[in-house]
Structure formats: C-alpha cells, structure tokens
Amino acid sequence: MKQKRMLVFLFALLAAIYSWAQNNSTIIISGTVKDKEGLLLPNVSVTEKGTSNTVITNEAGTFRISVKNRNAELLISSVGFQPLTVKAADNISIVLEAKSEELQEVAVVGYSSKKRIELSSSVSVVSGEKLRDVTSNELTSLLQGKAPGVVVSTGSGDPTSGSNVLIRGAGTINASTAPLYVVDGNIGGTFNPNDVESVTILKDAAATGLYGSRAANGVIIVTTKSGKSGKAKIEFTSTAGFSEATTGNFRLMNTQQLYDYQKTFFNPNPAALNTNTNWWDLAFRRAKVQSYNLSASGGSDKTTYYISGNYYKEEGTLINNDKTAYNFRTNISHKLSERLKVSVLLNGIFTKDTYNPDATVYDAYLNMPFDSAYNVDGTPKDARYGTWYGRDRDNFLHSLQYNFSKAKSFNMNGDLNLDYKISKHFSFATYNRARLFNYRSDAFYDKRSKEGATDAGALYNSTSFTNKLLTSNRLKYTNNFGNHGITALAVAEVEKTFAESIDTYATGLPPGRPVLSTSTGEKKTISGRVDESIFSKYLAQADYNYSNKYFFVASFVNEYSSRFGKNNPSANFYQLGASWIISNEDFLNVKPITFLKLRASYGTTGNADGIGDYAALGLYSISQGASYAGLPGAAPSQKANPDLTWERMTTSNIGVDVSFFKRIDLTVDAYNRVSTDLLFFRPLPATTGYDGVYENVGSIRNRGIEFNITSKNFTRKFTWETNLNMAFNRNKVLSVNQGRTEVFTGARQPVAVGRDMDEWYMPVWAGVNPVNGEPLWEKLLTDADGKSYVIYTNSYNAATRQYIGKSAAPKFTGGVTNTFAYNNFTLTAFLNFVYGNRVYNDSRFYFDNDGLYESYNQMQLAKGWSRWSKPGDIATHPKPVHGRTDASNASSTRYLEDGSYIRLRNIRLSYDLPNSVISKAKLSAVRFFVSGDNLWTLTNFSGVDPEVVLSGGESSIKYPISKKVLFGLNISF
Structure with missing residues (x-):
C-alpha cells in the first residue's frame, strides 16, 4: 500500500515538473515579413501580444523571437502597413497590406532611400511608368504637371532645346533658378528617360539641404533601373508617329485679307493679288518622331545587371531642324563577399542636332503673301533681286539650299561605387564619377546666300571639352533596438570641373566648301577660354524614430566653392525636421482615417550657380585694343569682390499626409522661403573702367501652398484612379x-x-478714342492735396510708366490625371494648367502694328477684337495709319495678355494581350498603345501658344510647340 502511494506521488511530481517546464521554457519562432508584391520588409516590429517582448526584422525581412508557448500570438506592425495578428509558428511567412500604396513609394533623399511615410520632408515621387505617358527625350518635359510646385515651361518647339524648371518660384535675381540634378546617388549625370526607375523631387530645406550650395532651387533625384536576381528579362519598345506645329488662336492674313486691310490706309499694288503664298506652310511641316529602346536585365544572387540601348529621332516641325540621339547604359552590381559590393554604371549619349536659323521662323510670320517663294522654273527665288514686297527681302528657302547650322556632342559618365558592411551597425560607401563631354558646332553661310554675301562666305566653328571628377565618401551607422531606430551619416565630397573651348571664324570661302583651310578672307578670328572650379562638402546627419510614430532628423553641411571671394569661400548650412504619425496613436480610432501624419522642417541652403567660375576675381583682358608700340597690352575687364559669397535660402515647411478609407490620399504643404545675399551683377559708371561687379544684394520671399490628392474611385473589374x-x-x-x-x-x-519680382511695369493702355480712333494711355497726376488721379493722353511719351498689379508669375499651376482600366484596356488622360499669369506678346509689335509697317504680314483679329473705322466706334484697335508715329504698338499693357491655359498634355490608350495568347509565343507581356500629346488647349491668348518661360513672361517670334500622334509596341520576354 505504501509502495502504491509512492508511485502515485511520483507521477504527480513528474506531471507538475512537466507542466512547469512547459510554462517556463522559451520557444524560438522565426519567419519573414513581406508586402503583397513579395518584397521583404526591414524594420518591422514583431511583438509577443500581451507582453513588451519585441524584435525588429533585419534588412532581409527576417526575424527570430523567443515566446513562452506555442499558443502565443504575434502582433506585426510597420509604418504605413495595416497591423496584423498571427499565431506563432515555425518558419512563418507574413504578408502585410499597405495602408496607402502612395505613401509606400520609396524616395531617394540625401544619400539614402526611405519610404515617403518615414520622411519629415516635402518630397514628390514620380514613377518611371507615369513619366513615359509622354514621348520625349527630355526628362523635364515629362515632369510637366506631375508634381505640385514644379512648374515646367517650354519656350520653343525646337526638339534640340530644353525646358525650364522652376520649383516653388524664383528666389534669385541673377543666379540660376534651375534645380540640382542627382543621378544614381551622385550630383550631375546623364540618363535616357526610358532607363528611369523613379524620380524624387525634394522641395524643402530638410531634404535639399544635404546637397548644400546647389540645392537652393530644389533637387531632382533620378534613379535608373537595375537588374534583379532571377531569369533574364528582355524588353523592346518601339514608338513612331508624327507631329505638327500648334497654332492656337493665331492666324495670319492671306493675300486678299491683307490687301483689303492695307486699302484702308495705303494704296497697295493690285498686282500683289496675283500671288498668295502661305509662308507658314512653307516653313513648317508634318514631322516624324521615332524611338526604339531595347533592354536586358537579370542576374544571380551575387551579380545583377541592366543593359539598354536607345535610338531617338525627332524631326522639328520647322524644316531643316531635327534631333538624333543614341544612348546606351550598363548598370552592373556584384557582391565580392557578404560584406563588399561593387557597382559599375556607364552611360553614354551621342547627339546630332540640326538647327534652322531664326530667320526662318521670323519670315514665316512676317513675309508677305504677295511675294512668291519660287521662280518660274521652280527654283527658290533670291529675294534680293526683282520685285519683292516684304521689308527684309528674305526668302529662307533660297538660303537653306546652301547654308547649314549643326552640332554634335558626346557625353560619357562612368560611376564606380563600393559598399562595404563594416559590422552589424556600420557601413562605408564610396561613390565616384568621371564625366567627359565633347561638343562641336558648325555654322556655314554660303556666299550665294543673303547671309553669306557680305563676307563672301563665312564659317563658324566652336569646340568645347568638359571634364568632371567627383568622389563622395560616406560612413553610416544604423541601429534598431526595441522601439528605437537611429541612423547617423557622415559624408565627405569633392567635385572638380575643368572646361576649355575654342571658337574660330573665317570668311572668303568658296561656294559649298565649309572648311576653314579654304578661307581666302583677311578676317579670321580665334578665341578660347579655360575654366576650372572646385566644390567640396562635409556633411553630418542624424535620424531618429521612436516606435514608428515620432521621427526626427538634423543635419549640418559645410561647403567650399572656388567661385567666391577669398574672404568667404565656404559657408555652413543646417536643417531640422520632425514628423508624427498620429494614426499610430491609440487615442486616434477614427475608422475613415486610415493614416494621418504631421510634418515640419526648417533649414538653410545655398546657391552658387548662375555666376562664372571667376566672378569674384579682378580680371584683365589682353587685346590689340590695349596695345602699346604695336604690341598687345592688358586692360582691366572685371572688378574684384573678395567678399562675394553664397546666396542663402532659409525655408520653413509644414505638411500633413492623410489617407481616408484606404482610397483617398491627400498631401498638403505650406512653405515660406526667404532668399538673402542675392547674387547680382551691378552696373558701374563708365568712368570706373568696368562694366560692373558681382555683389550680394537684397532679399526675396516666396510663400505658397501645395496639395496632391489621389483617389481610387472604382477598384473592381473596372478601375478608375x-x-x-x-x-x-x-x-x-x-x-x-x-x-x-x-x-x-x-x-x-x-x-x-x-x-x-515678376510684376509688370509699363504704360497702361486706355483703349481707343471713339471720336477719332487715336490710341490712348493713362497719365497719372497729383492734385494739391497729394492725391493721385488719372487722365487719358494720346501721347505715348506723356503716358506714365507704372506698376500695374499684374505678374508674369501664375496664381496657381497644376495637373490632373485620370486612369481608367477595364479588362486589358487602359486609358490615361493627363491635363496640365496654368492660371493667372500675364504674358507680354512682344511679337504683336510686328504683325499687329496698326499700319506702321505695311511691308509685314499681319495677324487676323482675334475673337472679340475690332478696328476703329468711323467716329463712334468702340474698338480695341486704333485706326490704321501708314508709317504712323504715335507709337500705338510701343511697349504698354496693350500687348499684355492673359496667359492662362488648360492643356490636354497627353491621352493614351493601351491594350495588353491576354496571357493565354502570349504564353504560346513564350512572351511575358505584349502591349499596344496609341497616344496623343498637346492635342487640345483652351486659352484666350492670341498667339500660337500661351506657354512661355514663366520667369520672363514674354512671347516673341516663337517656334510653336508641337502636337503629336504616336503608335507604339512593348514586348517583354
């Protein structure tokens, strides 16, 4: 009996020991965390529910956590993703759903990549896919209307010209307003738009300040495509179509219209009615556009590659004008070890441009329809001889038989990057780039042409060479522990630029012999120059986040530039930023709000662009003009300013990011930017012997509000965003x-x-006197009490020049994109708009001149315009007077027009072949598409196009932009 009791006791003791062991032993649970696209997610919190036991996923998205029993539950949470609770299990695979796909976009910000959701800065991200709905070889034109606060304006339809980019307004007088471009982690660089993976636009100081002196006007960061491990992917895209010049509301008179108009103030020759030449149609054409891109990417666990080649050819809508570009890129990365990775990036661009002289555009507008372009035998007529009604006696068709203007260039960029993992928390990277740029232009004016006759044939050659060397060395510390995340960065960077150029000019060349050695003229000029500059930078930055709710960033930059005076060659800049994800707080439990974040930043940046490399130095010019005893001498040419220093911009920014119902994402930013120590070339009196001197003068403030909203209107079989x-x-x-x-x-x-800064200052046009048809302007007078009042005068010289309260800067700009998808069809329509700016239509001086020049063609009156013809007429135009002297067409608000417009920038329809079809051909994707650019514009502007470079606000004799219709095919396998 005693023995039996002992056995029962032993069994009970063993059961107790087993139960205690089960409750007090730990179990190791491991797993991976991914998003729905299969990408591994680092820095995800994995918490044993009901405890403070938390670990963070590593860079590979994996984790290991000790739990007390197998029935434990794990809470998985990360910034921007819906929290998820799962039961503990071995080798568990967890997939998180994003709160907002837009906020999950990766932004490259100051030497590192972060998700937008983690940033305290004002940034915009544009994916490569969204860029390519417009066909162009220039990134700037692709960005038009794609990001708030980024204004892209094109002053010409010439395919060889670029666009102007302005981020958050102009904050300088003489210096450059262009943003800084950063390609694949290094300042500067080149790329083909087809190779772009994404574009990140930095707008506030907390983001731009890391790039120091050249970031004052914003930063555009371009990340090109890279390979991924796995099966090789080959992609081919072909695009071809045509373009035509836009004419907007502008129309020129034909022969009958011009003859009837001239009869009201002049006695035109009736013989002129025998000819009706449309010079516009002779100057412009339906032009071809074509682009072919082939790329291959892939790799293994150790090596990845991306290789591409592109051919782009765009004919200008103006005859004898085109752009041809050949582009190649190779991006290769290789892991030499678990700690060391080397990357080699090569990009080369060869371009050939053909220019048409400005005279062709000028003649297209102003040549008379009375003049014939061709002789009886069909050859182009030489306007210098025989009957010619036009003022300039110029026929571009005759000149273009003999003359040409062309250029070619080769731009090569090579990057060698090393990334080394020193330890768990420390890493070092060195990014290095060499750039070589060669350029040559030639312009030949044959002695048989009007332009070459004076010099008996003339040839201009210009050759330049530029070399840039940059090294950027970065030490980084990263540590995540508990609810804390810390990143620290130190950067040392140096960039050196060397450039030289030589220009030659020779005369007396035989017909059709554009070679310098054939020159027989006495006039032969050779000039050249050499420029060198150095920039260096030291940067320290620290990021901290707590519990994926509170984010802080601080940075300090010291930068040196050889462009500035010896007393101020370097400057210090600093940046601060903070953000709070309120939606991660327990107290915010509002179901419609799925994400809410507040951001604030403050900091300084600098500007060193827009002045020459030797702007601060005292310079001398050596020339025969300063000769002594027949020997060339040296004379002062530039006054020194040893105190010349950086422009400085101080920017504050407050922003909010909010998402509703997982369908609507809204971002709002308000900013204030004050620019001080503005770089300015101040003219000096002639008695000083100098034209002027560069100084730091004055200050300008820009304030604004931006917002961006994305909504998913339908999300089922039919989608609309x-x-x-x-x-x-x-x-x-x-x-x-x-x-x-x-x-x-x-x-x-x-x-x-x-x-x-862009406000117009000029006499105010007061209309037309209905009694006699004379022009009127405002004249401001002051009474005895000091009050101003207005009278009207018909004397332009007596009119008062005044600020009119209208600006070349628009009141607002923006863009709207709608994307519809059903089955395999996708339709995208993108409109951009500008509102509230005033454009000075300077070209009306010539072709809307009220009879001053009877030898220029004239424009047809726009809708709502009228011309005075008899007493009592209420008209917009005065009575025409032959050779008038009352300056009705002089600079005044008469030619100042509303530059507002809304434009269908692009519409694109695509169709993807079903997988059931393409799989038989062993293809992974086939897409057909058709697109149209600039097909429709709504505006009241009377010229060919209201789009102008907004910082100037003038529209002169303009090469109009083109509307395009394109067809394309994309194949992947």
Whole structure:
C-alpha cells in the first residue's frame, strides 16, 4: 500500500515538473515579413501580444523571437502597413497590406532611400511608368504637371532645346533658378528617360539641404533601373508617329485679307493679288518622331545587371531642324563577399542636332503673301533681286539650299561605387564619377546666300571639352533596438570641373566648301577660354524614430566653392525636421482615417550657380585694343569682390499626409522661403573702367501652398484612379542693398522693394478714342492735396510708366490625371494648367502694328477684337495709319495678355494581350498603345501658344510647340 502511494506521488511530481517546464521554457519562432508584391520588409516590429517582448526584422525581412508557448500570438506592425495578428509558428511567412500604396513609394533623399511615410520632408515621387505617358527625350518635359510646385515651361518647339524648371518660384535675381540634378546617388549625370526607375523631387530645406550650395532651387533625384536576381528579362519598345506645329488662336492674313486691310490706309499694288503664298506652310511641316529602346536585365544572387540601348529621332516641325540621339547604359552590381559590393554604371549619349536659323521662323510670320517663294522654273527665288514686297527681302528657302547650322556632342559618365558592411551597425560607401563631354558646332553661310554675301562666305566653328571628377565618401551607422531606430551619416565630397573651348571664324570661302583651310578672307578670328572650379562638402546627419510614430532628423553641411571671394569661400548650412504619425496613436480610432501624419522642417541652403567660375576675381583682358608700340597690352575687364559669397535660402515647411478609407490620399504643404545675399551683377559708371561687379544684394520671399490628392474611385473589374495636384506661390522683394529701392530701373519687370519680382511695369493702355480712333494711355497726376488721379493722353511719351498689379508669375499651376482600366484596356488622360499669369506678346509689335509697317504680314483679329473705322466706334484697335508715329504698338499693357491655359498634355490608350495568347509565343507581356500629346488647349491668348518661360513672361517670334500622334509596341520576354 505504501509502495502504491509512492508511485502515485511520483507521477504527480513528474506531471507538475512537466507542466512547469512547459510554462517556463522559451520557444524560438522565426519567419519573414513581406508586402503583397513579395518584397521583404526591414524594420518591422514583431511583438509577443500581451507582453513588451519585441524584435525588429533585419534588412532581409527576417526575424527570430523567443515566446513562452506555442499558443502565443504575434502582433506585426510597420509604418504605413495595416497591423496584423498571427499565431506563432515555425518558419512563418507574413504578408502585410499597405495602408496607402502612395505613401509606400520609396524616395531617394540625401544619400539614402526611405519610404515617403518615414520622411519629415516635402518630397514628390514620380514613377518611371507615369513619366513615359509622354514621348520625349527630355526628362523635364515629362515632369510637366506631375508634381505640385514644379512648374515646367517650354519656350520653343525646337526638339534640340530644353525646358525650364522652376520649383516653388524664383528666389534669385541673377543666379540660376534651375534645380540640382542627382543621378544614381551622385550630383550631375546623364540618363535616357526610358532607363528611369523613379524620380524624387525634394522641395524643402530638410531634404535639399544635404546637397548644400546647389540645392537652393530644389533637387531632382533620378534613379535608373537595375537588374534583379532571377531569369533574364528582355524588353523592346518601339514608338513612331508624327507631329505638327500648334497654332492656337493665331492666324495670319492671306493675300486678299491683307490687301483689303492695307486699302484702308495705303494704296497697295493690285498686282500683289496675283500671288498668295502661305509662308507658314512653307516653313513648317508634318514631322516624324521615332524611338526604339531595347533592354536586358537579370542576374544571380551575387551579380545583377541592366543593359539598354536607345535610338531617338525627332524631326522639328520647322524644316531643316531635327534631333538624333543614341544612348546606351550598363548598370552592373556584384557582391565580392557578404560584406563588399561593387557597382559599375556607364552611360553614354551621342547627339546630332540640326538647327534652322531664326530667320526662318521670323519670315514665316512676317513675309508677305504677295511675294512668291519660287521662280518660274521652280527654283527658290533670291529675294534680293526683282520685285519683292516684304521689308527684309528674305526668302529662307533660297538660303537653306546652301547654308547649314549643326552640332554634335558626346557625353560619357562612368560611376564606380563600393559598399562595404563594416559590422552589424556600420557601413562605408564610396561613390565616384568621371564625366567627359565633347561638343562641336558648325555654322556655314554660303556666299550665294543673303547671309553669306557680305563676307563672301563665312564659317563658324566652336569646340568645347568638359571634364568632371567627383568622389563622395560616406560612413553610416544604423541601429534598431526595441522601439528605437537611429541612423547617423557622415559624408565627405569633392567635385572638380575643368572646361576649355575654342571658337574660330573665317570668311572668303568658296561656294559649298565649309572648311576653314579654304578661307581666302583677311578676317579670321580665334578665341578660347579655360575654366576650372572646385566644390567640396562635409556633411553630418542624424535620424531618429521612436516606435514608428515620432521621427526626427538634423543635419549640418559645410561647403567650399572656388567661385567666391577669398574672404568667404565656404559657408555652413543646417536643417531640422520632425514628423508624427498620429494614426499610430491609440487615442486616434477614427475608422475613415486610415493614416494621418504631421510634418515640419526648417533649414538653410545655398546657391552658387548662375555666376562664372571667376566672378569674384579682378580680371584683365589682353587685346590689340590695349596695345602699346604695336604690341598687345592688358586692360582691366572685371572688378574684384573678395567678399562675394553664397546666396542663402532659409525655408520653413509644414505638411500633413492623410489617407481616408484606404482610397483617398491627400498631401498638403505650406512653405515660406526667404532668399538673402542675392547674387547680382551691378552696373558701374563708365568712368570706373568696368562694366560692373558681382555683389550680394537684397532679399526675396516666396510663400505658397501645395496639395496632391489621389483617389481610387472604382477598384473592381473596372478601375478608375484620379490624381490632382495644385500649387499656389507668391513672391515679394523684401530689400535691395546700397540704399536703393529698385534695380533694373526702366525695364518691363524691374525688381522693386515691396513688389512681386515678376510684376509688370509699363504704360497702361486706355483703349481707343471713339471720336477719332487715336490710341490712348493713362497719365497719372497729383492734385494739391497729394492725391493721385488719372487722365487719358494720346501721347505715348506723356503716358506714365507704372506698376500695374499684374505678374508674369501664375496664381496657381497644376495637373490632373485620370486612369481608367477595364479588362486589358487602359486609358490615361493627363491635363496640365496654368492660371493667372500675364504674358507680354512682344511679337504683336510686328504683325499687329496698326499700319506702321505695311511691308509685314499681319495677324487676323482675334475673337472679340475690332478696328476703329468711323467716329463712334468702340474698338480695341486704333485706326490704321501708314508709317504712323504715335507709337500705338510701343511697349504698354496693350500687348499684355492673359496667359492662362488648360492643356490636354497627353491621352493614351493601351491594350495588353491576354496571357493565354502570349504564353504560346513564350512572351511575358505584349502591349499596344496609341497616344496623343498637346492635342487640345483652351486659352484666350492670341498667339500660337500661351506657354512661355514663366520667369520672363514674354512671347516673341516663337517656334510653336508641337502636337503629336504616336503608335507604339512593348514586348517583354
């Protein structure tokens, strides 16, 4: 009996021991965390539910956590993803769903990549796919209307010309307003738009400040495509179509219209009615556009590659004008070991451009329809001889038989990058780039042409060579522990630029012999120059986040530039930023709001662009003009300024990111940017012996609000997504140094304290006197009490030049994109718009001149316009007077027009072949598409196109932009 009791006791003891062991032993659970696209997610919190036991996934998205029993539950959470609770299990695979796909976009910000959701800065991300809905070989034109606060304006339809980019308004007078471009982690670089993976646009100081002196106007970061391990992917894209010049509301008169108009003030020759030449149609054409791109990518666990080649050819809509570009890229990365990775990136671009002289565009507008372009035998007529009604006696068709203007260039960039993992927390990277750029242009004017006759044939050659060397060395510390995340970065960077050029000019060349050695003229000029500059930078940055709710960033930059005076060659800049993801707080439990984040930043940046490499130095020119005893001498040519220093921009930014119902994403930013120590070339009196001197003068403020909203309107079999972005910016001149209140006095847009920098200043057009048809302007007078009042005068010289309260800067800009998809069809329509700017239509001086020049063709009156013909007429145009002297077409608000417009920038329809069809051909994707660019524009502007370079706001004799229709095929296998 006693023995039996002992056995029962032993069994009970063993059961107790087993139970205690089960409750007190730990179990190791491992797993991986991915998003729905299969990408591994680092820095994800894995918490044993009901405890403070937390681990963080590593860079490979894996984790290991000790739990007390196998029935434990794990809470998986990460910034921007829906939290998920799962039961503990061995080798568990977890997939997280994003709260907002837009906020999961990866932004490259200052030497590292982060998700937008983690940033305290104002940034915009444009994917490569969204860029390629417009066909162009220039990234800038592809960005138009794609991001709030980024204004892209094109002053010409010439395919060899580029676009102007302005981010958050102009904050300088003389210096450059262009943003800084960063390609694949290094400042500068080249790329083909087809190779772009994404574009990140940095707008506030917390983001741009890391790039120091050249980031004052914003930063555009381009990341090119790279290979991924796995099966090789080959992709081919072919695009071809045609383009035509847009004419907007503008129409020129034909022979009958011009003859009837001239009869009201002049006695034109009736023989002119025998000819009706449309010079516009002779100058412009339906042009061809074609682009072919082939790429291959793939790799293994150790080596990845991306290789591409592109051919692009765009004929200008203007005859004898085209652009041809050949582009290749090779991006290769190889893991030499588990810790060391080497990357080699090569990009080369060879271009050939053919230019048409400006005279062709000029003649297209102004040549008379009375003049015939061809002789009886069909050859182009030489306008210098025989009957010719036009003022300039110029026939571009005759000149283009003999003359040419062309250029070619080769641009090569090579990057060698090393990334080394020193330890678990420390890494080192060195990014190095060499750039070689060669350029040559030739312009030949045959002695048989009007342009070459004076010099008996002339040839201009220009050759330049540029070399840039850059090294950027980066030490990084990263540590995630508990609810804390810390990243620290130190950077040392140096860039050196060397450039040289030589220009030659020779005369007396035989017909059709554009070679310098054939010159027989006495006039032969050779000039050249050499430029060198150095930039260096030291950077320290620290990032901290707590519990994926609170984010802080601080950075400090010291930069040196050889461009500035010996007293101020270097400058310090700093940046601060913070953000709070409120939606991760327990107290915010509002179901419609799936994400809410507040951001704030403050900091300084600098500007060193827009001045020469030797702007601060005292320079001498050696020439025969300063000769002594027949020997060339040296004379002062530039006054030194040893105190010349950086422009400085101080920017504050407040932003909010919010998502509703997982369907609507809204981003709003408000900013204030003050630019001080503006770089300015101040003219000096002639008695000083200098033209002027570069100085730091004055300050300008830009303020604005931007917003971007994306909504998923339908998400089932039929999908519809809308994106709208808008930006409002206002600028104001705060000060001008040297006790002045204005610079550029007398200009149409002087820079004056208290005014918009782009405000127009000119006589105010008061219309037409209905009694006699004479022009009227405003004249401001002051009474005895000091009050101003207005009278009207018919004397232009007596009219008062005044600020009119209208600006070349728009009140707001933006873009809207709608994407519809059903089955395998996708339709995308993208419109961009500009509102509230005033454009000075300078070209109306010539072809809307009220009879001043009877030898120029004239424009047809726009809708709503009328011409005075008898007493009592209420008209927009005065009575025409032959050779008039009352300056009705002089600079005034008469030619200042509303530049607002909305444009269908692109519409694109694509169709993807079903997998059941393409799998038989062993293809992975086949897409057909048709697209149209600039097919429709709504505007009241009377010229060919309201789009102008907004920082200037003038539209002169313009090469109009083109509308395009393109057809394409994309094949992947």
